[in-house]
Each structure stands twice: as C-alpha cells, then as structure tokens.
Amino acid sequence: xxxIAIKSKAEKMPRTAxxxxxxxxxxxxxxxxxxxxxxxxxSRRFLIILVLIYATCxxxxxxxxxxxxxxxxxDSNFLFLKLYTTSGESIPSFMTFIxxxxxxxxxxxxxxxxxxxxxxxxxxxxxxxxxxRDSIIIGxxxxxxxxxxxxxxxMGILIGAVGxxxxxxxxxxxxxGRIFFFLLFTVIYIAFWLALSILFSVFCRHSATSALAVISxxxxxxxxxxxxxxxxxxxxxxVDDYYNSVMNAVSxxxxxxxxxxxxxxxxxxxxxxxxxxxxxxSVNVVTVDQLVGAxxxxxxxxxxxxxxxxxxxxxxxxxxVSFGGSYVGFMRQEIRSS
Amino acid sequence: MEQKMIEMQGLxxxxxxxxxxxxxxxxxxxxxxxxxxxxxxxxxxxxxLMLLGLTEPTAGRAFIxxxxxxxxxxxxxSIAGYMPDNIGFxxxxxxxxxxxxxxxxxxxxESVIEQRIEQLLERVGMKEYGDQKTxxxxxxxxxxxxxxxxxxxxxxxxxxxxxxxxxDPEGMRELLTLMRELSREDGRTLLISSxxxxxxxxxxxRVGIFVSGRLIACGKIAELGRxxxxxxxxxxxxxxxxxEKAGQSDxxxxxxx
Numbered sequence: 001x002x003x004i005a006i007k008s009k010a011e012k013m014p015r016t017a018x019x020x021x022x023x024x025x026x027x028x029x030x031x032x033x034x035x036x037x038x039x040x041x042x043s044r045r046f047l048i049i050l051v052l053i054y055a056t057c058x059x060x061x062x063x064x065x066x067x068x069x070x071x072x073x074x075d076s077n078f079l080f081l082k083l084y085t086t087s088g089e090s091i092p093s094f095m096t097f098i099x100x101x102x103x104x105x106x107x108x109x110x111x112x113x114x115x116x117x118x119x120x121x122x123x124x125x126x127x128x129x130x131x132x133r134d135s136i137i138i139g140x141x142x143x144x145x146x147x148x149x150x151x152x153x154x155m156g157i158l159i160g161a162v163g164x165x166x167x168x169x170x171x172x173x174x175x176x177g178r179i180f181f182f183l184l185f186t187v188i189y190i191a192f193w194l195a196l197s198i199l200f201s202v203f204c205r206h207s208a209t210s211a212l213a214v215i216s217x218x219x220x221x222x223x224x225x226x227x228x229x230x231x232x233x234x235x236x237x238x239v240d241d242y243y244n245s246v247m248n249a250v251s252x253x254x255x256x257x258x259x260x261x262x263x264x265x266x267x268x269x270x271x272x273x274x275x276x277x278x279x280x281x282s283v284n285v286v287t288v289d290q291l292v293g294a295x296x297x298x299x300x301x302x303x304x305x306x307x308x309x310x311x312x313x314x315x316x317x318x319x320x321v322s323f324g325g326s327y328v329g330f331m332r333q334e335i336r337s338s
Numbered sequence: 339m340e341q342k343m344i345e346m347q348g349l350x351x352x353x354x355x356x357x358x359x360x361x362x363x364x365x366x367x368x369x370x371x372x373x374x375x376x377x378x379x380x381x382x383x384x385x386x387l388m389l390l391g392l393t394e395p396t397a398g399r400a401f402i403x404x405x406x407x408x409x410x411x412x413x414x415x416s417i418a419g420y421m422p423d424n425i426g427f428x429x430x431x432x433x434x435x436x437x438x439x440x441x442x443x444x445x446x447x448e449s450v451i452e453q454r455i456e457q458l459l460e461r462v463g464m465k466e467y468g469d470q471k472t473x474x475x476x477x478x479x480x481x482x483x484x485x486x487x488x489x490x491x492x493x494x495x496x497x498x499x500x501x502x503x504x505x506d507p508e509g510m511r512e513l514l515t516l517m518r519e520l521s522r523e524d525g526r527t528l529l530i531s532s533x534x535x536x537x538x539x540x541x542x543x544r545v546g547i548f549v550s551g552r553l554i555a556c557g558k559i560a561e562l563g564r565x566x567x568x569x570x571x572x573x574x575x576x577x578x579x580x581x582e583k584a585g586q587s588d589x590x591x592x593x594x595x
C-alpha cells in the first residue's frame with residue numbers, strides 16, 4: 001500500500017455530494033428492500049423451506065386426489081375447492097398443512113432479522129448511513145412479506161394448475177374468488193408469524209433464542225391452546241353431570257371457542273375453512289331451534305366473507321401489534337457494537 | 339478562527355444511575371484530527387453515538403456543521419461518516435457488493451457508485467480483493483474496506499471508533515498514512531477514539547483525555563506535556579500522569595463523602 005499516497009493525489013474524489021445525494025425516506029427503504037429480498041431468495045435457508053413446502057403441497061394434492069371420489073360422492077358442488085380441502089388417507093389437506101407449516105415459513109424469514117445483523121456488526125454501520133432508522137425494520141418486514149406473497153400465491157396457483165391437469169376440472173369464477181381470499185388470508189397469517197419472529201429478533205440477543213421462542217409459541221398455539229381452552233371452559237362451565245351439561249353446554253362451548261380464537265392458528269383455520277366450504281353457514285354454535293325451517297344451501301362468497309370478517313380484522317390486528325412492538329422496540333434500542 | 343465542524347455543549351448521558359458522559363464541552367475545527375483518548379468504558383463510544391444521533395443525550399447538545407445531532411440525525415449522517423469498532427460486513431456479499439449497498443442506501447446515482455467503488459478500493463489498496471466475499475477477509479482487510487465504506491458517501495466529517503485495534507504494525511502504518519491524507523489532502527475532519535496512545539500521537543493535531551465520562555484535559559500534545567511538566571514527553575507519560583491525577587481527585591471526592 002506504499003503507492004496509496006501517490007495514487008490518491010492523482011485522483012481526488014469528486015466533490016459532488018450535494019448534487020447526487022437525495023436524502024429521502026424512500027431511497028434507503030428501497031435499497032434495503034431490494035437487498036433483503038435478494039438475500040432471502042438467494043439464501044440456502046429459503047431453498048430448504050421451498051423444497052419442504054412444495055413437497056408437502058404435492059403430498060396433500062396427492063392425498064386429495066386419492067380421496068376425491070369419496071368427496072365427490074358426498075357433495076358434488078364446488079369440486080375445484082375440494083382440491084384444497086380434501087384430506088386423503090392419513091395425508092392432511094393442503095389447508096391443514098398450510099395452517100401448520102405456514103408459521104414455519106414466517107419464522108425462517110424473520111427469526112434473525114435484527115439480531116444477526118447486530119452480531120455481525122453490520123447493524124451499527126447500517127444505522128450510521130443516511131437513512132431513517134425505521135426504514136431498516138420496515139424494509140425487512142416488507143421484503144419478508146413480499147417473499148411470503150410470492151410463495152403462497154405461486155403455491156396456490158400451482159396446486160390449482162396441477163389439479164386442473166389431473167382431474168380435468170375447470171374452476172368457476174366464484175371458486176377462483178374463494179381461492180384468492182384463501183391465499184390472501186394465508187399471506188396475512190404467515191405475515192403475522194413473520195412479524196412475531198422479527199419482534200423476538202429485536203429483543204433477543206442470540207438468533208437461537210429468538211428462533212426457539214417463536215417455535216415454542218407456534219407449538220403452543222397449534223397443539224396446546226385447544227387443550228387449555230378445553231380445561232378452562234370445563235372449570236368455568238362444568239358439564240360433568242346431567243343437569244350441568246344441559247345448563248352449561250352452550251356457554252361451555254362458546255367460551256372454549258372464544259378462548260381458542262386467541263390462537264392465530266385457530267383463527268386462521270376457522271376463517272379459511274369457512275371461505276373454502278360454502279356450506280358453512282355459521283362459525284358460532286347453532287341451536288336446533290335456530291335451524292328449524294332453514295333451507296340447506298350454499299352461502300355466496302360475499303356472505304362467507306362477512307362471516308369471517310372479524311377473523312380477518314383479528315389476524316391483521318395481531319400482525320400489526322407484533323410489528324408495532326418490534327418497530328417501537330427497535331426505534332428505542334441503542335445500537336452499539338457488541 | 340477556523341470553522342467549527344463539531345461542537346458539543348454540556349453533553350451528558352446517564353444510563354440509570356451510571357453517568358457515562360458528564361457535561362462534555364468540546365469543539366473541533368475543520369480539517370483537524372482530534373484524538374479522543376481514554377480507557378475502556380470511559381464513554382467514548384457513547385459520545386460518538388450521541389454525535390451521530392444514534393442515542394439521545396440526557397442533557398446538553400451536539401452539533402455537526404451547525405446541525406443539531408439529536409433533532410436532525412439524517413442530515414448529520416449525510417455529512418458525517420462513522421466507522422464503528424468491530425466493523426462488520428455482510429459475509430455473503432463481496433467487498434464491491436457491500437460498498438454498492440452502502441452507496442444505494444445513501445441515495446447515490448448508480449454511475450457515481452461504480453466510479454467511487456473503483457477509486458476507493460484503489461485508494462485503500464483492496465482492488466484485487468474487491469470481488470471476494472467479505473466473509474473471507476482478515477481483520478485488517480475489513481478495516482480497510484471499512485474506510486472505503488465510510489468514504490462512499492464522501493463525508494466531510496469522519497468519526498472512527500478504535501480504528502487501530504487489532505491491526506498488525508505494517509497495516510497500522512498504512513492506516514495512519516491514510517488517515518493523515520484524509521485530513522491534510524481532502525480537508526476532512528477526523529475524530530478518532532482510541533486507547534492506543536502511541537499511534538494516535540503520531541497523527542493527531544489535538545487530543546482530549548477522557549476518563550469516566552469527563553474530559554480531564556484537552557489540547558495539543560506539547561501543551562498537555564507542559565501542563566504536567568513533561569516537556570517534550572510522549573503521550574503515554576502524559577496520559578498516565580493525567581490518569582493518576584484524575585484517580586486521586588476521585589479518591590479525594592470519595593474521602594470527603
């Protein structure tokens with residue numbers, strides 16, 4: 001490097017800073033978004049999850065096709081939707097798979113968003129650039145969201161395409177609409193898990209800790225929440241003897257359901273099964289009394305959406321609360337090299 | 339009087355009951371190399387973070403080129419470059435890609451970015467390593483790329499936190515030469531924090547000695563020597579004497595209580 005002195009004298013940096021620098025919020029955000037998106041798409045981690053999810057997606061499609069004739073025999077309307085909702089022997093349906101594995105996708109995209117940058121020492125270099133600090137976390141969330149959007153929609157369309165080829169079914173306009181809303185709900189559901197894992201990545205120093213924290217929440221919501229809801233409902237409204245079971249049955253079931261709805265897993269499952277099965281007419285308990293005189297029929301898409309409107313709002317709220325938490329946490333944190 | 343580039347007025351930072359920086363008053367002129375010296379945990383990094391608007395001071399204010407560092411951090415960051423200690427790069431990206439990303443973050447035009455990357459890699463002697471992934475770089479190479487990274491946005495003020503840490507003697511000489519050039523030839527203002535006195539002594543115009551959050555001495559090295567009757571003494575000696583004095587006064591304070 002002895003020659004440095006001579007070289008630098010020969011070519012001075014052009015003093016053009018004033019001309020070329022536009023300090024605006026969107027410049028940094030765009031650069032960050034592009035980099036994060038490229039990072040996600042190029043990473044080995046993304047490749048692994050892509051293979052995993054596509055494998056399960058084809059397994060579920062295979063299951064659906066093998067159980068298809070039974071499903072058709074039961075009800076021969078909205079056949080195309082059955083590609084997504086029918087479970088074969090011992091293979092869950094696509095809908096069930098996504099509800100279970102979706103969180104995993106969000107988790108892998110976000111669990112080390114902030115803390116890995118902190119530990120490699122790039123975060124304090126990043127915040128010293130001419131950008132607003134929030135563009136870092138917004139850029140990360142948007143890039144993860146874009147990956148989720150691309151993946152979910154490509155997967156949903158792929159299932160439809162393969163299903164169309166193998167069964168010869170053609171979707172009706174309403175079915176396409178229902179599938180679109182199903183995929184939209186899925187994107188929001190997975191984006192919630194992305195936001196949650198970013199939240200943990202802001203507050204946990206090590207990426208392993210944040211990954212474990214999100215995984216434990218995922219398992220809790222997917223497996224244990226329903227047990228706990230059941231126990232609590234039985235304590236509050238016991239149904240142990242004949243008298244109690246007559247008096248408390250409705251309250252017991254309603255409480256259990258409401259407790260379950262705290263879990264985003266349940267909320268999502270309930271919403272998409274309503275959207276994907278037009279025959280579902282209510283998401284709450286219905287008494288025999290209320291059913292008297294009702295004509296069995298299908299709900300229109302608009303009516304189905306009306307039923308799950310609260311679910312949509314709930315999921316969006318959960319997502320925004322998690323993201324808001326990580327936003328505030330990140331903005332208030334002091335970033336120094338460790 | 340030369341133009342003041344960096345100015346701190348009663349800058350104070352508390353962490354709970356711990357006082358990290360205590361009423362710091364300091365101004366640094368344009369083109370100057372100022373060395374902020376002090377032991378680990380003296381509050382040097384905290385001071386730098388406040389200068390860049392990365393943490394809020396408990397009291398007092400800081401200005402870079404007249405811009406309030408707390409109120410207007412983005413404008414401040416557009417004229418001030420920061421090289422943190424333990425500088426890190428995205429290990430999966432090459433040196434060039436890392437610099438390109440920095441350029442884009444700062445909203446530079448693509449043509450300017452490419453032009454600067456070539457100039458800067460040449461300048462820091464990293465041209466042949468520019469297409470290697472930074473994960474393979476040694477500490478010294480990262481440090482050099484760090485200087486290129488800071489210079490991407492062509493800052494008028496450069497703040498370096500412990501730039502000499504963990505670099506071999508040869509690399510150190512090159513680094514010091516480069517720092518001197520940045521000041522003398524480009525007319526940039528440099529604020530260097532360090533606890534390695536010997537190196538800092540070689541290039542700094544003025545130094546400030548910083549112990550437990552307070553600036554206990556500030557001035558040209560020769561002046562500081564005169565104050566403690568160490569005519570022509572080296573900085574090590576001066577620093578030790580000041581440090582002892584500070585320690586004694588701390589002790590006296592405690593005894594009074």
